[in-house]
Amino acid sequence: MKNNNESVRKIAILAVGKDHFEVDGCYLGDERKPRWYTISHVGSNSASSMRVDNFPTHDTLKRLFPTN
Numbered sequence: 001m002k003n004n005n006e007s008v009r010k011i012a013i014l015a016v017g018k019d020h021f022e023v024d025g026c027y028l029g030d031e032r033k034p035r036w037y038t039i040s041h042v043g044s045n046s047a048s049s050m051r052v053d054n055f056p057t058h059d060t061l062k063r064l065f066p067t068n
Helices: 058-064
Strands: 006-016 019-028 036-042 049-052
Touching: 006 036, 006 058, 049 058
Parallel strands: none
Antiparallel strands: 006 019, 019 036, 036 049
16 A cells, blocks of 8 residues: 555666666655665566666666566
């Protein structure tokens, strides 16, 4: 159940090779730093997303969403 004080904002669209990712920051109340990030693999054949505690680097994205 979503807390009324939670908010989600898209904070980045990243390209790694031919793959594209959207990064949302999840905030609680008036905080300026996200509590966590949700990464969505854009344009992939299957919907895939992942929650992480730190803003993802290119290496992190490659490790979490390997390509064939």
